[in-house]
Amino acid sequence: MTVDPTSDPTGESTSDPTNDRKSESKSDSTAAIVPEAIVRLARSARRITVLTGAGMSADSGVPTFRDAQTGLWTLVDPQDLATPEAWHRDKPYVNAWFLWRVHLMSAAAPNAGHHALAAWGRRPDTDLRIVTQNIDDLHERAGSTVLAHLHGSLFAWRCDRCHRPAPTPHAPADPTERIEPDSCLHCAFGEIRPGVVWFNEPLPEREFTDAVQVCRDADLVLVIGTSGIVQPAASLPHLAGARGIPVIEIDPRPTEFSPFATHVWRSTAATALPALVAALDRP
Numbered sequence: 240m241t242v243d244p245t246s247d248p249t250g251e252s253t254s255d256p257t258n259d260r261k262s263e264s265k266s267d268s269t270a271a272i273v274p275e276a277i278v279r280l281a282r283s284a285r286r287i288t289v290l291t292g293a294g295m296s297a298d299s300g301v302p303t304f305r306d307a308q309t310g311l312w313t314l315v316d317p318q319d320l321a322t323p324e325a326w327h328r329d330k331p332y333v334n335a336w337f338l339w340r341v342h343l344m345s346a347a348a349p350n351a352g353h354h355a356l357a358a359w360g361r362r363p364d365t366d367l368r369i370v371t372q373n374i375d376d377l378h379e380r381a382g383s384t385v386l387a388h389l390h391g392s393l394f395a396w397r398c399d400r401c402h403r404p405a406p407t408p409h410a411p412a413d414p415t416e417r418i419e420p421d422s423c424l425h426c427a428f429g430e431i432r433p434g435v436v437w438f439n440e441p442l443p444e445r446e447f448t449d450a451v452q453v454c455r456d457a458d459l460v461l462v463i464g465t466s467g468i469v470q471p472a473a474s475l476p477h478l479a480g481a482r483g484i485p486v487i488e489i490d491p492r493p494t495e496f497s498p499f500a501t502h503v504w505r506s507t508a509a510t511a512l513p514a515l516v517a518a519l520d521r522p
């Protein structure tokens with residue numbers, strides 16, 4: 240999935256909106272004061288598309304691929320585990336690693352940023368659509384409906400042969416090096432694999448099509464906590480920018496998308512989003 244971050248999977252050219260760019264804060268420190276230009280855009284927007292990445296869940300303590308390694312897996316490159324080749328080479332090993340992630344994510348709770356987005360989505364006259372690269376379920380547990388899980392879900396397992404859905408297997412509380420995958424109850428041949436999009440696998444078609452659509456028809460797009468290096472997800476905010484739709488980036492650090500954002504807010508999801516939603520009603 241890691242390809243040229245400027246490529247456009249739809250084949251359309253993207254304009255460069257950097258001329259409009261304003262960096263609301265140059266520092267990496269968090270800020271609860273919402274930049275006025277961002278408040279104005281958020282108040283007037285009815286259709287809001289929110290693109291979230293791993294940073295959205297960082298304040299919930301959800302580990303990244305690398306953080307998720309424990310003593311058992313410290314010598315393994317996680318990208319080597321999250322591939323169809325790794326699965327076919329050693330299913331029990333890959334299965335155990337993903338079940339450990341299920342355990343970690345089940346133990347995590349939505350943070351104030353997830354709750355703020357859910358509250359924003361419940362406001363009258365608001366159509367807030369969430370597109371996430373995250374494979375956790377923290378948006379849903381905060382009360383949001385997620386339009387698209389671009390990279391699948393750790394809680395939607397399926398047969399590796401007939402692709403029928405299967406229950407999420409039991410995830411042990413202690414890291415275990417090898418766990419035999421469950422057998423498929425529907426077909427005679429398959430075994431149950433995590434429903435996540437591995438490197439070298441295509442994105443789910445319906446999800447990506449919906450994500451493209453809501454980036455094109457939004458009044459406002461927010462990009463939160465993604466480095467913008469993994470394609471094709473990284474191309475989505477460019478689709479909005481190309482149409483002149485304002486795009487706000489919320490991230491404590493510069494990203495690949497920062498130079499193209501209409502407004503950059505250097506803050507964290509759990510700090511910025513509650514402040515922004517509170518500011519919607521401010522006199």
Ligand code: APR
Pocket residue numbers: 291292293294295297298303304372373390463464465466467468469489490491492493494506507508509
């Ligand atoms: N709030 C907001 N953003 C944060 C926070 C926070 N508390 N903490 C970190 N970030 C930002 C980082 O500065 C970085 O820009 O979140 C971003 C995380 O970037 P990545 O780790 O690259 O995550 P993401 O862009 O979601 O990765 C895309 O890569 O590993 C694969 O398939 C996996 O979906 C994942 C994809």
